[in-house]
Amino acid sequence: MTAMLQYDFMRRAFVAGLLLALIIPCVGVVVVLKRLSLMGDALSHSSLAGVAAGLIMGINPILGAGAACVAAALSIEVIRHKIPRYAEISIAIVLSAGIGLAGVLSGHVRGAANFNSFLFGSIVAISDFELGLVVGVSLAVLLVFIALYRELFFIALDERAARIAGVPVAAVNFIFTILTAVTVSVAARTVGALIVSSMMVTPVACAMQLAGSYKRTVIFSAVFAVVFTLVGLTLAYYVRLKPGATIVLTGVLCLLLIIAGKKIWAAVGSRRRKERNS
Amino acid sequence: MKKIWPVVVAICLALFGAVACASPQPAPTPPAGNTNEIESQTEKLSVYASFYPMYDFARKIGGDKAEVVCLTPAGTEPHDWEPAAADIVGLEKAALFVYNGAGMEHWVDDVLAALSNKELVAVEASAGVPLLEGGEEEEDEEEGHEEEGGFDPHVWLNPLYAKIEMANIRDAFVRVDPANSAYYEDNYAQYAAALDELDGEFRSALADPPRREIIVAHQAFGYLCAAYGLVQEPIEGLAADSEPEPARMAEIIAFAEEHAVSVIFFEELVSPKVAETIAAAVGARTEVLSPLEGLSDEQTAAGDDYFSVMRQNLAALLTALQ
Numbered sequence: 001m002t003a004m005l006q007y008d009f010m011r012r013a014f015v016a017g018l019l020l021a022l023i024i025p026c027v028g029v030v031v032v033l034k035r036l037s038l039m040g041d042a043l044s045h046s047s048l049a050g051v052a053a054g055l056i057m058g059i060n061p062i063l064g065a066g067a068a069c070v071a072a073a074l075s076i077e078v079i080r081h082k083i084p085r086y087a088e089i090s091i092a093i094v095l096s097a098g099i100g101l102a103g104v105l106s107g108h109v110r111g112a113a114n115f116n117s118f119l120f121g122s123i124v125a126i127s128d129f130e131l132g133l134v135v136g137v138s139l140a141v142l143l144v145f146i147a148l149y150r151e152l153f154f155i156a157l158d159e160r161a162a163r164i165a166g167v168p169v170a171a172v173n174f175i176f177t178i179l180t181a182v183t184v185s186v187a188a189r190t191v192g193a194l195i196v197s198s199m200m201v202t203p204v205a206c207a208m209q210l211a212g213s214y215k216r217t218v219i220f221s222a223v224f225a226v227v228f229t230l231v232g233l234t235l236a237y238y239v240r241l242k243p244g245a246t247i248v249l250t251g252v253l254c255l256l257l258i259i260a261g262k263k264i265w266a267a268v269g270s271r272r273r274k275e276r277n278s
Numbered sequence: 279m280k281k282i283w284p285v286v287v288a289i290c291l292a293l294f295g296a297v298a299c300a301s302p303q304p305a306p307t308p309p310a311g312n313t314n315e316i317e318s319q320t321e322k323l324s325v326y327a328s329f330y331p332m333y334d335f336a337r338k339i340g341g342d343k344a345e346v347v348c349l350t351p352a353g354t355e356p357h358d359w360e361p362a363a364a365d366i367v368g369l370e371k372a373a374l375f376v377y378n379g380a381g382m383e384h385w386v387d388d389v390l391a392a393l394s395n396k397e398l399v400a401v402e403a404s405a406g407v408p409l410l411e412g413g414e415e416e417e418d419e420e421e422g423h424e425e426e427g428g429f430d431p432h433v434w435l436n437p438l439y440a441k442i443e444m445a446n447i448r449d450a451f452v453r454v455d456p457a458n459s460a461y462y463e464d465n466y467a468q469y470a471a472a473l474d475e476l477d478g479e480f481r482s483a484l485a486d487p488p489r490r491e492i493i494v495a496h497q498a499f500g501y502l503c504a505a506y507g508l509v510q511e512p513i514e515g516l517a518a519d520s521e522p523e524p525a526r527m528a529e530i531i532a533f534a535e536e537h538a539v540s541v542i543f544f545e546e547l548v549s550p551k552v553a554e555t556i557a558a559a560v561g562a563r564t565e566v567l568s569p570l571e572g573l574s575d576e577q578t579a580a581g582d583d584y585f586s587v588m589r590q591n592l593a594a595l596l597t598a599l600q
Binding site: 009013107124125126127233236245 | 551
């Protein structure tokens with residue numbers, strides 16, 4: 001452990017990785033319950049279009065990526081409301097629109113040199129600026145999530161019931177959408193799009209297997225994400241693997257183990273019950 | 279419900295009309311300044327080159343007898359690039375296509391097979407160069423990164439191999455346009471001498487440097503290092519863009535500290551984030567060492583070519599090896 005942590009880049013990786021592991025699943029729980037699991041993918045691909053547009057128009061590409069993310073997230077909300085029974089359609093449309101726009105725009109970017117570097121970060125190469133961004137966004141997300149905890153809970157479970165219960169659904173959805181967009185654009189640039197889109201879903205899926213309530217799902221998801229990041233980064237360092245991919249696969253493996261474990265547990269439980277009854 | 283049909287039809291027509299009226303994409307233009315004589319003379323040989331060094335070499339051999347188009351646009355990392363439809367259209371009309379080969383352009387075989395241009399002469403410029411195997415430069419076996427074919431394609435970074443590439447390109451020009459063979463021979467002779475001179479400059483400048491190890495962004499400098507007795511310690515494998523392994527970064531940092539390396543090299547076309555992270559860790563500077571896979575717009579505007587960038591590389595190497 002000490003050998004690994006003597007390097008500044010590893011310390012940064014752990015700090016940024018753990019902060020994001022705390023907040024991305026918080027956003028993720030709501031996103032998953034709203035049936036928008038692929039939100040992370042859709043937004044990170046849309047930010048590609050933002051980078052390209054930023055480079056063409058001479059705006060700061062990071063700003064462009066953030067703006068594109070917000071626009072994409074709001075479009076998802078709008079389309080979701082037009083076709084409420086098929087919420088995932090909105091993701092598919094925005095995802096393909098984002099990739100399409102990026103493809104068309106990138107053909108006009110002169111000197112596409114750092115096109116990728118504006119977009120896809122690596123968890124082992126995080127600058128001071130990015131670390132600051134991550135800390136800022138994490139604090140903001142955590143505060144808003146706690147402040148709107150009850151409202152988000154209602155909306156995630158049933159928007160119509162939430163409206164009847166007097167929750168300002170439109171306003172909360174708007175704030176949450178902006179929050180998601182900002183989180184994705186910052187995290188994708190810092191630790192990579194792969195980590196973001198899987199951290200939104202995999203820990204939540206693991207938590208849903210075990211937790212009985214919304215509150216426990218939220219807490220378990222964050223704990224799972226933190227464990228995946230710790231284990232994944234450590235493994236990547238000592239076994240010589242790509243860090244982002246290792247973190248993601250750690251999560252998937254854990255989910256498989258939980259599902260298998262539940263099966264075995266249930267089988268053992270039913271046998272015992274039978275033995276007791278006979 | 280009935281009213282929706284006219285709207286749908288109108289939208290479809292409008293979309294079709296917009297596409298039909300939009301002027302077709304112009305074919306990629308050569309990034310160099312002297313494009314003003316395009317299409318003024320139909321006599322000119324239409325030559326396509328896959329990426330910058332091929333373009334530069336073909337332009338030098340072809341001189342004013344050829345109109346050379348560089349397929350990979352300025353500022354694009356050629357490892358990632360693939361031709362678009364407009365490029366294929368251009369190739370259909372071309373007389374000569376110059377590519378590096380040795381696994382650099384993974385799309386070449388497919389594209390050549392798909393072309394119906396029977397007249398097109400395709401020349402693999404790296405033919406005849408003794409290729410290095412991928413990953414050979416590194417002592418650590420685990421680090422062998424496979425590129426297509428398992429060879430290191432960056433042959434042009436050794437001026438003498440660049441000369442072989444130019445000779446191959448000259449032969450192709452002579453084959454396509456035998457009437458002007460003396461002209462191409464002359465051009466080749468002139469640049470072959472210049473390449474020998476460049477090689478001599480590298481050789482004498484790097485004859486006895488205080489150290490021989492350089493840390494580079496990706497493993498592009500195998501031929502350069504082999505020619506002048508340098509050792510490259512690459513952060514990435516032969517392909518330029520991928521996520522680095524933290525263990526590899528730790529090794530590089532240890533290596534840099536052990537050899538008191540003061541400069542971490544990066545490339546214009548690849549994100550400098552990793553190089554900057556390592557430089558910050560060991561208190562080194564970052565500087566550009568160009569693998570010449572493409573020029574930036576600024577370099578193009580400044581009139582840089584193979585020779586000037588190679589000399590900038592030599593200067594950068596000399597300061598780094600102090």
